[in-house]
Amino acid sequence: MILGQILLLCCQLLLPCSLLPSTPAHAATTPVTSQSRPGSSATTGPSRQVSGVRLADGNQPSEGRLEVLIDGGWGTVCDEDFGVAEAKVACTMLGYPGYPPKVKTSPSYSEGSGSIAMDLQVSCVGNETSLSQCQYRSQHSCSHSQDVGIQCSPPVAKIRLAGGSTVFEGRVEVRLPGIDEWGTVCDNGFDIKDARVVCRMLGELRYT
Template identity: 35%
Template sequence: MLQVNIPQTNDGSLSPDSVRLVNGTSLCSGRLEVKSEQSWSSVCEADFDQQDAEVVCRELGCGAPSVRQGALYGEVEAPMWTKEFQCGGHESTLLDCGRSDSARSTCSPGKAVGLTCSEPVRLVGGASRCAGTLEVKRSEWRPVSDLHWTMKEAAAACRDLDCGSAVSTGRRNEASDRSVWRIRSHCVHSGSALRDCAVSSSSSTIVKLTCSGKSISDIIYDSNIFLPLSQ
């Protein structure tokens, strides 16, 4: 179970916007923090389980949790908490979980929860999970427009999918305009995750993508090709 300082309003209810992941590479990874009044507190890993992680990732609009590890995203002072969340894993937000008084009063240093959720990106309709029509989830799943789409954006998508490098990219023509996500190129080129670069748009052409399914190092190793040294 997840134990943290509980943020409350004057009427005793929990306040919104009180969960975040910090020091990670995107919105979907980092050290877990919960807001208590006007300050953020890290969370102890001692009673943090899979159900709690699933709720946090869902609340942030990310995919399923893939890594849970203490001190993964930097050391902090030992967190303190007064309540224990009792998540079943199906709740929409952490604040929907039941809670009770905690039996603990301290947390050992180096035990702050680091959490990595999968990026909300997928390829559908292809021969494998690393090929197909590209879709991104923010408020909802939508396909991605091919406007300003290049191999740089394709490489970022394959990275977020953990599908190695981009092999090819193309377009699929729809019968009419539909709601899509347009990816801001400068945002992707700065190193941000695809989801963080998506803005709402409409288009009749959407991205098709094929990734290698392996990391670049795996591809080189598997090729068994030895290039001659420069003379």
Template identity: 40%
Template sequence: MHKDNDGDVQLVGGTTSLEGRVEVYYQGSWGTVCDDYWDEQDAMVVCNQVMPGYVGINFGHAYFGEGVGDIILDDVYCTGTESSLLDCAHSGLYNHDCMHVEDASVRCYMPANDGDIQLIGGGAAYQGRVEIFYNLQWGTVCDDSWDLQDATVVCRQLGFTGATDAPQRVGHW
């Protein structure tokens, strides 16, 4: 049986274990975090606790639903390097001016590097719309002159041996 430790975090209400309302364990129970001053550095600390190496997008206003019980933290100020949310500056444990409609949330993801490729919207990991990461955002690839050679490069970059098809969108917008 797993024993929860003070400062552990969990994400509740999301569609995967990498997103949800942030809950912190402290002295025998789980409580929420108020979204006042909630930002990317705070989300980074939470996501790194949930899945080391991951970063996060911050959400407020109970984006993944309102919690119940105690609100444990408010006015959280992380630098992004802390190992636990409790190590960040805050207004004091249980000291808040919030209601659960202000519960903080995050969505965690593996950070990408310029030139990284992903396939989106396919029925399996080996198919989908090609997207490339550049300048801190994902973008699509135009299919003008797109062919099997291009698709093979993408597939090899993703760890597959090659491509069997390189469909283009038929018609114009």
């Protein structure tokens, strides 16, 4: 009460009350947004909804040009700031979790065609289960010469020989990734080439 009377007296003696600044106590502050690069928008937040991923033009199923399915259409991904963390999330979606991937920039794989589905800076921590959970900043400046490729590390099956008279012979048994149980291998179509692969996996480089 006393403070209000003092302010009123100052207003009457020194200034016209209309000149005093008035700010409502409940006024909301303007949110601060991060500045964008030239040629990019300031949009940041969760990435677009990625409903599928695939690899194209690779020498094996675990590598190739990364393509994502967004809004019912497949498109490539820009390599702008796309690193190991982002590749790890993509490999997890492809069924290769927990293994260190490699990022391959063009021209490791041929350029894609059509749309660039993720023409933006994708930023992942690495423990996400989908690229949709990562952050992004719209870029709109990539071309297909910047299509990113990745090389996932496929899980490796374990192998052993059982029931033989020595450690160099026996029944072939394998334990597939994600399965905590050993199983046998059918001999239908299994020939000397397959046996050589088994011996290599066992560490026996000299075999007959």
